[in-house]
Amino acid sequence: MxxxxxxxxxxxEPVNYITSxxxxxxxxxxxxxxxxxxxxxxxxxxxxVATGQKPSRIPVWIMRQAGRYLPEFREIRKxxxxxELVNDPELASxxxxxxxxxxxxxxxIIFSDILxxxxxxxxxxxxxxxxxPVLPNPLKTPDDVSKLDFDAxxxxxMKGTLAAITLTRHKLNGKVPLLGFVGAPWTLMSxxxxxxxxxxxxKSKSWLYKYPKESTELLSKLTDIVIRYLVAQVxxxxxxxxxxxxxxxxxxxxxxxxxxxxxxxxxxxxVVASLKAKNIEPVPMTIFAKGAHYALNEISQLxxxxxGLDWTxxxxxxxxxxxxxxxxxxxxxxxxxxxxxxxxEKNTRNMIDSFGVHNYICNLGHGIYPETPTESVQTxxxxxxxxxx
Numbered sequence: 001m002x003x004x005x006x007x008x009x010x011x012x013e014p015v016n017y018i019t020s021x022x023x024x025x026x027x028x029x030x031x032x033x034x035x036x037x038x039x040x041x042x043x044x045x046x047x048x049v050a051t052g053q054k055p056s057r058i059p060v061w062i063m064r065q066a067g068r069y070l071p072e073f074r075e076i077r078k079x080x081x082x083x084e085l086v087n088d089p090e091l092a093s094x095x096x097x098x099x100x101x102x103x104x105x106x107x108x109i110i111f112s113d114i115l116x117x118x119x120x121x122x123x124x125x126x127x128x129x130x131x132x133p134v135l136p137n138p139l140k141t142p143d144d145v146s147k148l149d150f151d152a153x154x155x156x157x158m159k160g161t162l163a164a165i166t167l168t169r170h171k172l173n174g175k176v177p178l179l180g181f182v183g184a185p186w187t188l189m190s191x192x193x194x195x196x197x198x199x200x201x202x203k204s205k206s207w208l209y210k211y212p213k214e215s216t217e218l219l220s221k222l223t224d225i226v227i228r229y230l231v232a233q234v235x236x237x238x239x240x241x242x243x244x245x246x247x248x249x250x251x252x253x254x255x256x257x258x259x260x261x262x263x264x265x266x267x268x269x270x271v272v273a274s275l276k277a278k279n280i281e282p283v284p285m286t287i288f289a290k291g292a293h294y295a296l297n298e299i300s301q302l303x304x305x306x307x308g309l310d311w312t313x314x315x316x317x318x319x320x321x322x323x324x325x326x327x328x329x330x331x332x333x334x335x336x337x338x339x340x341x342x343x344x345e346k347n348t349r350n351m352i353d354s355f356g357v358h359n360y361i362c363n364l365g366h367g368i369y370p371e372t373p374t375e376s377v378q379t380x381x382x383x384x385x386x387x388x389x
Contacts, residue, residue, distance in 0.1 A: 038237060039174035046106045047177055049327055049361055050240060050284035050305045058357055059106035060384045061179075062377060063288075064367030065099040066111045069374065072098050082127035083119075086112050087160035093168040100176060102374070103381055107176050107240070110168060110233075112161045114183025114244055117225055118192050120157035121148040131196070138195035142207075142214035150221040154229045162236040169237035180238030182230055184245035184289075185222035185263040189215070201250045208255055215259065223263045227270045234275060234283050242286040242308070243267060249291020249310075256295050264289075265302050286329060290366060296321040311365030315354035328355060331365035337376035344376055348383040357387055 041047075045055035067073055073095055076085070085091045095111040115125045115133050126134045139145060155162065169178055183191075190204035191197075198204075207215045230241050245264065248256060264287060272282045288308030289299055300307050300322035309318045309330035318328060336347045352362065362384045368377070 038169045039172070041177060041239070042174045043106060043176045046361060047240060047284060049359065050286070052325070052327070052359075054358075055389065057106075057389060058352065058360060058362055058384050058387055060362040060381055061105050061107040061109065062099075062364055062368050062380075063109075065103075065105065065377075066096050066109060067368070068370035069368055069372040069377075070098055070102070071374070072102075083113075083125070086116065089160055089163035089167050092161065092164035093171055096164070096168050096178075097171055099377075100172065103377060104385070105176060105381065107179050108168065108172060109179040109181060109242075110161065110165050110238070112164075112181070114181070114187065114246070115191060116158055116161065117183060117188055117222070117229065120152045120154065121150055121225065122152075123148065123192060133191065133196055135191060135195045138203075139193045142211050142218070145214070145218050145221075150225055152225065154225065154232050158229060158232065162232055165233060165236040165238055169239075177239040178237060179240045179242060180230065180233035180236075181242040181244060182226050182233075184243050184260070184267070185219045185226060186251070186260050187245055187247045188222050188226075189218055190247045201247060205250065205255070208259055219259060219263050223266050226267055227274065230267070230271045231274045231278075234271075234280065235278070238283065240284045240286070241271075242288060243304075245287070245289035245292065248289040248295075251292075253294045256289075256292060257298065260289070260292075261295070261298060261302070264299070268302055268304050288329070293318075293321075297323065300326045306361060308363070309365065313365075315351060319355065325359060327359045327361065329361040329363050331363070332380070334364050334366055334369050334372070337364075337368070337372045337380070341375075341379050344379045345383050348380050352384065352387060357389055 045057055046059040046061065048055040049059055076091065076095060080091060085095060092111045096108050099105060100108050118135065119125045123135055124137060126136065128134050165178065165180060172178060190201050193204040193207060194201060233241060243264065245260060248260065251260065268285055271285065275282045284305040286306035286308055287299060287302060287304040289295070290310045291312065292299060293313050296307070296318060306327045306329050307322055309328055311331050311333035313331060315331065322328065332348060332351050336344055339347070
């Protein structure tokens with residue numbers, strides 16, 4: 001009843017979660033949501049692996065599993081703008097649960113986007129069909145950074161996603177854990193400077209060389225808001241979170257060590273510390289730095305529970321590069337899902353056999369592509385479930 005009341009209030013008066021005139025969103029998240037009595041979790045395989053325990057089966061989920069490859073998603077998308085889906089709790093929750101209704105997966109991941117943070121601090125973000133994210137007014141010089149509001153209240157700016165997390169926890173009824181996520185600072189910074197996707201990241205990488213001090217300051221500001229947003233997601237009900245450093249592939253060891261390792265370390269440590277300070281049990285955290293094969297050992301020592309690998313890393317090599325007993329996630333090539341059933345089964349088995357069945361979460365090496373046949377996802381799941389622990 002409380003959840004229904006809150007959501008009805010959200011629709012009619014987005015900021016008036018509770019009657020107190022001060023810090024309304026914060027109080028809502030700190031005191032109302034934690035007492036919402038979420039259903040007991042029935043499938044904890046993912047959380048068990050992430051925390052060093054033995055699951056009943058190898059857990060499997062897929063990055064971007066809630067989205068464009070599903071016909072039921074495309075049907076909803078016909079009538080709604082992308083960010084309308086992100087910001088509407090009911091719609092975002094429905095989309096999040098679609099793959100869970102269709103497949104026997106071991107996790108749901110909230111339907112959202114990493115670029116909600118640039119939007120929150122004051123940059124316009126559009127999702128253009130056939131192009132992807134576009135930021136019409138990107139940062140051109142460090143002077144532009146001062147125009148942004150990095151002290152933005154994430155509980156207010158991301159209230160749609162936070163409410164969707166809470167709603168989805170209840171709708172899942174404990175079937176699987178719910179994951180939250182965020183874009184890492186360097187990835188966010190590069191979008192904010194490039195104005196969209198880029199094959200070279202020339203503009204943003206040039207900042208690292210031309211404006212190293214200002215780049216460090218911008219990354220620090222982004223780190224602050226990333227931390228606040230992750231904490232808010234956990235308070236809202238996320239049971240595990242993933243940090244996407246999606247643009248690590250265009251950096252090298254020196255730049256990654258200088259500009260990314262410090263921010264990723266802060267995120268993990270300060271999220272944990274902030275949750276403990278609020279008497280909230282920290283949730284498992286995954287770091288996925290796409291293309292950062294050159295820094296896997298350093299990444300594995302940042303104390304994240306899980307390290308994700310992209311498809312360019314041989315699983316056995318990955319095992320040898322990371323710290324002992326590191327839980328790994330990945331790393332099937334998303335294009336492998338366009339092969340026939342026999343080849344997909346073979347590739348999935350080769351991947352699992354190379355990683356080993358312990359300390360392992362089955363996933364793709366990046367997000368699933370829009371054109372992917374839905375039956376290919378079922379093939380992966382069936383193959384994973386054929387393994388006995």
